[in-house]
Amino acid sequence: MSLLTIDQLEVRYGPIYGTHSVSLTLDAGETVALVGSNGAGKSSTLKAIMGIAPVARGTITLDGKSLLGVRPADVVRRGLGYSPEGRRVFGQLSVRENLEVGGIIIDKASMRQRMEQMFGYFPRLRERASQRAGSLSGGEQQMLAIGRALMSRPRVFLLDEPSLGLAPIVVERIGEIIAEVQKAEGLAVILAEQNAVWALAIAHRAVILELGHIAVQGSAEAMRADPQVQRAFLGLE
Ligand SMILES: Nc1ncnc2c1ncn2[C@@H]1O[C@H](COP(=O)(O)OP(=O)(O)OP(=O)(O)O)[C@@H](O)[C@H]1O
Ligand SMILES: [Mg+2]
DSSP, X not given: OOSEEEEEEEEEETTEEEEEEEEEEEXXXXXXXXXXXXXXXXXXXXXXXXXXSOEEEEEEEETTEEOTTOOHHHHHHTTEEEEOTTOOOOTTSBHHHHHHHHTTXXXXXXXXXXXXXXXXXXXXXXXXXXXXXXXXXXXXXXXXXXXXXXXXXXXXXXXXXTTTTOOHHHHHHHHHHHXXXXXXXXXXXXXXXXXXXXXXXXXXXXXXXXXTEEEEEEEHHHHHHOHHHHHHHSOOO
């Protein structure tokens, strides 16, 4: 049985479809890239898992148990971590305080230990622990958003568009960190990305969304080698 299973998910905002029918599975320790252009339904899929987008049809289960109707805070308690598109760090709070918000469901002793682990993954955040998050660079804010989501020790990490607006060298560094954290913690990751080339380089498998439907899916390796995928989705000739 897969860790996370989504079956025929339809997300609807009143008359507007966020997704029409998305089905995917996620196993422990694997990274699945969820790629597609603007409005394809990537964020809607992740939000539906977290309980913050309206699900009209379909099922979402973790360990075989439904996540539908579960409050977002309880979704986190069940082992999901979420880093939203646009990072959404709390700009007025310090780096340390942002991490504390992410660790709100763990006890105080674990909080200290977990924060040390985060500072191990992200040394820049340790250097800037007392600074306001709003004063960080975009890349640092992205690292903070990832660290905040990981504070609760999730088994499944939903990462929405981490490369957005960042310089290539920073994007590359974030990719390395994702791989490092995943290996160290045995995390399962869904990486939602418009930057398909980068996401496919990191992921084990990939699902390409188009207008709320799955267009193609398969191993990342097979997708990278597929001329049709290269032309239509990777911008390669
Ligand atoms: N809160 C909302 N209210 C109404 N429509 C929405 C809402 N959020 C998303 N949509 C619509 O749902 C569809 C899917 O959007 P979604 O944000 O899931 O796409 P995406 O793949 O994440 O796109 P992007 O790459 O631009 O982030 C789009 O048509 C979008 O306009
Ligand atoms: Mg999005």
